[in-house]
Amino acid sequence: DQQVKQNSPSLSVQEGRISILNCDYTNSMFDYFLWYKKYPAEGPTFLISISSIKDKNEDGRFTVFLNKSAKHLSLHIVPSQPGDSAVYFCAASNNTDKLIFGTGTRLQVFP
Amino acid sequence: GAVVSQHPSWVICKSGTSVKIECRSLDFQATTMFWYRQFPKQSLMLMATSNEGSKATYEQGVEKDKFLINHASLTLSTLTVTSAHPEDSSFYICSAREFGSGTDTQYFGPGTRLTVL
Numbered sequence: 001d002q003q004v005k006q007n008s009p010s011l012s013v014q015e016g017r018i019s020i021l022n023c024d025y026t027n028s029m030f031d032y033f034l035w036y037k038k039y040p041a042e043g044p045t046f047l048i049s050i051s052s053i054k055d056k057n058e059d060g061r062f063t064v065f066l067n068k069s070a071k072h073l074s075l076h077i078v079p080s081q082p083g084d085s086a087v088y089f090c091a092a093s094n095n096t097d098k099l100i101f102g103t104g105t106r107l108q109v110f111p
Numbered sequence: 112g113a114v115v116s117q118h119p120s121w122v123i124c125k126s127g128t129s130v131k132i133e134c135r136s137l138d139f140q141a142t143t144m145f146w147y148r149q150f151p152k153q154s155l156m157l158m159a160t161s162n163e164g165s166k167a168t169y170e171q172g173v174e175k176d177k178f179l180i181n182h183a184s185l186t187l188s189t190l191t192v193t194s195a196h197p198e199d200s201s202f203y204i205c206s207a208r209e210f211g212s213g214t215d216t217q218y219f220g221p222g223t224r225l226t227v228l
Contacts, residue, residue: 032215043115043204043219044155089154098145099206099217103154 003027004092006102013109019077021105023090026071030092034099035064035075038087047088048075080109113139115207117220124195125228131191132223134205140185141207145217146178149202161188195227 005024013019021035031052036044050057050064050073057064063076077084087106091099114137124130134144142163147155159180160168167180177199179191188207192199202224206217 034216036219041202041222041224043117043206043222046216046218049216098157098160100157101155 002103003030004090004100004102006088006090006105008105009103010106010108013080013107015082015109015111016079019075019080019084019107019109021075021077021088021090021107023073023075023102024071025073025092027092027094027100028071029094030100032093033064033066033073034091034093035062036089036091036101037084038089038104040087044089077107080107082109082111085109113137113207113209113216113218115205115218115220117205117223119223120221121224121226123226123228126196127194129191129193130195130225131189132203132205132225134188134190134207134220136186136207136209136218139207139209141188141209142185143208143210144182144188145206145208146180146188146190147204147206149204149222155204158190192225195225197227200225200227 034049035047038044048059048062048064050066055066066073085108087104089104090102116135118133144161146158149155158173161180161182163182169175182188204222206219
């Protein structure tokens with residue numbers, strides 16, 4: 001049972017435009033959500049997180065939105081840059097330290 | 112952000128041998144570390160949770176006698192793949208949990224590529 005889903009395996013965006021990566025979850029007990037960026041053969045890099053008591057968190061070019069009623073979160077990257085090209089994983093936890101990862105979305109930002 | 116290191120970054124071994132992978136949190140103390148495995152083009156799969164000073168908690172389907180985990184200090188956890196077989200070839204990634212003062216984030220190591228011949 002996939003509790004965290006990223007239904008788009010890939011996304012292609014032009015440089016300078018907005019990238020929107022989506023993530024859905026099924027467990028209403030999740031209370032903390034994170035986004036990680038991963039290059040091939042490297043460990044994931046933490047990008048941004050959000051607690052379930054908030055609906056938005058912003059850090060530079062990255063903004064995460066949380067819609068608890070829809071059990072949906074999204075990561076917005078604006079403006080997108082070629083260096084943003086990577087696989088993005090969303091992850092969730094439910095007041096434990098275990099993270100449940102989505103399957104990832106490969107973002108490609110082209111000039 | 113916090114830094115987590117792994118050693119070695121890659122290792123090739125013969126079938127039947129054991130391989131130890133180290134995970135260190137360099138600038139913070141981590142009472143909890145995690146070991147993940149990633150197959151090509153798949154998500155990260157949590158193998159076990161490593162708690163300093165106590166036994167690791169393994170996820171369902173992970174053989175605890177095959178994947179030995181030791182969390183000897185607040186900055187070091189080791190994963191030993193015993194009697195490795197070709198099907199154990201994978202990318203192993205550790206993470207360390209930084210918790211406190213409004214933060215609760217896992218920071219990942221760079222990963223270790225294991226190839227078993």
